[in-house]
Amino acid sequence: MKKTNQNDTIIAPLTPSVGGSVSLLRISGPKAVSFAEKVFSKKNISQREGGRFFFGNLQDEQGKLIDEVVLLFFKAPNSYTGEDIIEINSHANPFVVDTIFQLFLRLGCRPAEPGEFSKRAFLNGKMDLVQAEAVADLIAAKSQTGVQNSLFHLKGKLSEKIIKIKEKIIQITSFLELDLDFSEEEIDIISAQKASALIDETEQEIAQLLTTYEHGKIITRGIDVLITGRPNVGKSSLMNALLGENRVIVSDTPGTTRDIIHEQTLIQNTQVRFLDSAGIHLTDNSIEAEGIGRAREFFVKADIILLVLDISEEIQREDENLIKLLSGSYKEKTILTVNKTDKTETKQLEKRIKNKLSNTVFVSAKTQENIDLLKEQIIRLASGTQPEKADEILITNQRQFNYLSLTKKALQKAKQSLEQGVGFEFVSLDMRAATNYLSEITGEITTDDLLNNLFSNFCIGK
Ligand SMILES: Nc1nc2c(ncn2[C@@H]2O[C@H](COP(=O)(O)OP(=O)(O)OP(=O)(O)O)[C@@H](O)[C@H]2O)c(=O)[nH]1
Ligand SMILES: [Mg+2]
Structure with a gap:
């Protein structure tokens, strides 16, 4: 802007x-x-x-x-x-x-x-800024829960929570600073141990808010699911099965799908966008090759990756290489989806596949076997920790998450210093940093650049 x-x-x-x-x-x-x-x-x-x-x-x-x-x-x-x-x-x-x-x-x-x-x-x-973000979130929310959570934010519930935490931190800081003022007279306002315990309490509150991010993100933005695997394993068939309609062309000629095709649907009240991609040839030489650069971009962006295998055939080198690649940094969000269970006696292969990746589901795109189970897994894996109560306040964006993480780090540093017997004047600096990070969330402290960046992502007329 x-x-x-x-x-x-x-x-x-x-x-x-x-x-x-x-x-x-x-x-x-x-x-x-x-x-x-x-x-x-x-x-x-x-x-x-x-x-x-x-x-x-x-x-x-x-x-x-x-x-x-x-x-x-x-x-x-x-x-x-x-x-x-x-x-x-x-x-x-x-x-x-x-x-x-x-x-x-x-x-x-x-x-x-x-x-x-x-x-x-x-x-x-x-x-405040949290409420302004809630306006954009409310308009874009991809689920009924997303709408509800944006309304909570709009009504100032998240801001209230953040302000309360901030007040607690300010109070502890003032005890520490008062103690310094009276140090000559040898009057103890607060002990290091007591201060550390109080800081720990606020840190727990922030940690709890941070755990809501995964769930907050998906109810506001939806989930992107990338379907990948070598050619002809049934990626497009699986996408159709998950959507419940014949959206993508399926054929027994490998290399049928050329471009990325995306389509969305609602699963358990959450917007899920499936991306069907061309089959990946991942030979030994090409793991680091330019050719999979584009695919890797999608690996990074996707919330969930379905790595599809064809159980009616032996596992091939290309499958192994993909498993190796995805069980690295993408392990937490990958579901090994073993397809075509209708075709063979699967017991032997099941054993071989079982320990390749922790999340594995056996399905048949043709008969729809276990497709519902796969849907459940997708939602469960993407949701992270589920909120304990339906009306729990969730944080929904990276900005809120980053500043809360910084606040938590500053509090941890303050606690460590107290444990190491560092002077209260230094501890108080970390406490003040923590307060400032919280003020940035609500926008009491802000810069032109941040504001311009934030509001330029809104639509015209908002
Ligand atoms: N028996 C059986 N056949 C399946 C199943 N899923 C897919 N197929 C068949 O496998 C072949 C390939 O399916 P596609 O869905 O086109 O596979 P793809 O992975 O998208 O292939 P490319 O786009 O070429 O990479 C087709 O002949 C499908 O009918 C299944 O669950 N059971
Ligand atoms: Mg295809």
Whole structure:
């Protein structure tokens, strides 16, 4: 996001440009009302109370009728952005919407940058950063639980939790600093042991929040599942079986799938996106070769990898190489999916395969055997630790996760110092660092770069 002037009056559509029957445009800033009064048939809006709606005609500068509209007025500071806001509900015809948009640009509005309404809301103290992120999460949530969790964040529940933890840390720090002040008089305010125990308590609270990230991530963003394996093992057939429809072409000619094909579905109320890829030839020489560079990119990005084997054939060198590759850094997220169980007596092979990877499922894409079990495994593996209570607050993004991890590290360092008998003045520095990291989560401490980066990922009109 460019550095933008906060005094500009900005405009953006809140609804998609095509489809629907009503369209909504939002205008926010000091001149929103005066611009509207110039072209709306009802005047003196500024003298009315905020939170009202008005029905009337919208006309251009020459008095030509553009549309019959409903106009909403929110008076500063009681609006989303904290500024005067006018919202125009017009008919959803794209010509009408564009004519209104152009009219307001001529009157002096500037098109809003992505996320600019929310950025103004943050800068005007209407919400903190966690709440602003919750707005974007709520719109994009990929499950009902994701919606619920975003609402918790929006209502400030995560922020409250973080502020409470921060207050505890500040209190311990003030004990430590007070103790330093009184050290001459040999009055003990707090012992190192007591301080260490209190820090440990807060560290546990942060550790608990950190464990919610995996689950928080998937309910907000969904799960990406990559289906991989050598040619002809039944990757595309498996994708169809998991989707419950014949989406991908299947044939007995190896090399049928060429490009990555993705399709999504809901499993246990969670959005799952399957990616079917071309079969990988992984010969001994090619493990490090350029050829699998692209595949590796997908290995990194995927939340779960299904490595498909064909049990009706002997395990081949290519299978072995893929198993070797994936049992390295991708082990935790790989499920060895042994396919075509309908074709052979599997007992012998089962034994050989059993210990190759800890997560193994035997399936038949053809008869659908164990496909439901595979779905369960996918969700279980991606979810990490499940929340204990349904209404538990989950953290949902990398930024929150990183700052909480930094806070935890700073507390651990403080605790270590106390155990080693380091002076309270040094311990207090780590405690203050911990407080600052928490302030960055809610946005009490922030930089222009961070704000620009965060809000530019929002959609236009939010
Ligand atoms: N009997 C049996 N045949 C299967 C099963 N799954 C796939 N096949 C057959 O195996 C052959 C290959 O299936 P595909 O799904 O095209 O395999 P693929 O791994 O996507 O192949 P490429 O795209 O060429 O890499 C087809 O003839 C399928 O009908 C299964 O569970 N049982
Ligand atoms: Mg295929």
